[in-house]
Amino acid sequence: MTTILKAAAAYLVVLFVIRLIGRRTASQQAPMDMVVLFMFGGMSVSAVLGDDHSFVGAMSALFTVGLMHVGVSWLRIRFVWLERVLDGTPIVVFRTGRFDETAMRRLRMQQADVRTAARQQGLDDLDAVAAAVVERDGTISVLERE
Template sequence: MQLVLRAAIAYWLLLFSVRLIGRRSASQMAPFDLVILFMTAGISIAPVLGDDHSMVGAFSALCTIGLMHILASWLKMHFDWFGRIVDGTPVVVFENGQFNSRRMTVLRLTQQDIMTAARQRGLMRLDQVRYAVAERDGKISIVEEHKA
């Protein structure tokens, strides 16, 4: 039972530590970001398993983590506030031809990140961009400026 409780606690701690790290998706993560993510996950394994190196212990921990994930998903579906805490909300980082540097600093985004997303949409200049939005999953959505 103690192993199950440790696994549940580790799930929630890891979920919120990843949330604190930021919203970059795996495809946008720098090697540094990935190292931090893997180190955090690796560090959480030892306290969960403790001295129990059995298959039953590992299976119990995995099942508990899976159930915690299902619980978190259920909570997100039923409580909007919980989804905002766990996943965040979309944030407009570029509009009206201006970068919102305060929001970009909080999200640890650079102007180059926004331009990369614009180029991926085939846009080469900022005057072609109406909005740039940092989505909940860390991706940057670009809304094109429509010229008449």
Template sequence: MGIVLRAAAAYWILLLAVRLIGRRTASQMAPFDLIVLFLFGGSAITSVLGTDHSLTAAYTAICTIGIMHIFVSWAKARSIRVEHLIDGTPVVIFEKGQWHERRMRWLRLQEQDVLAACRQRGLRGMHQVRYAIAERDGKVSIIEAIEGDSDVEREASAQ
């Protein structure tokens, strides 16, 4: 029973830690980010299994973590609050020519991350962007400015 409780606790602790780390996807992670995640997993498994290195203990821990994941998925499907707590919500980080610097600091995003998303869309610069949104999975979505979009043109000319 101890392995089940430790595995369940490790699941929740790791879930919280990953939420606190931020929204970067695996493709955007620096090597340091990956090292931290592997260390989290290694530390958790050591604390879950303790001195019991049997196949039964490992299987019990894996099943417990799987059940915890199913439970969280079930809870997210039934409650928008739980979904927002676990997965977060999209955050607008650039809007009509203005950076939301406070939100970017909170998400630990840099302008270069957004500019890279622009280049991937084939855009030359932020003057072609109406909105940049940090999605729940860590990717940056770009909403292009429409030609003749007076709000964006006005903001760009003011800068």
């Protein structure tokens, strides 16, 4: 029973910490971001299972995390406010030729990230960009001027 409670707690803690870290880890996967995610997994497993190296213990933890994920997904659908807390909302970081430095600092983004996203959409000059929005999953959507 303690394995199940530890797995449930670990799921919630890792979810909170990943949300706290921000969108960059979820979407861009720089090497340092991948290291953090792998370390989370390793630390969580040792914290949940401890000295229990049994198959039943591991499967209990696995099913608990899976059920926690299903439960949290269901709660996100049912309660819009929880979806906003867990997934965030789109954030405009560039509009009408100006960067929103405050939003970019909060997201730990650089202007180069927006310029890269614009180039990936075939826009070499930011004068052709109406707005750039960091989506909930961390990707950058670039809206072209008309």
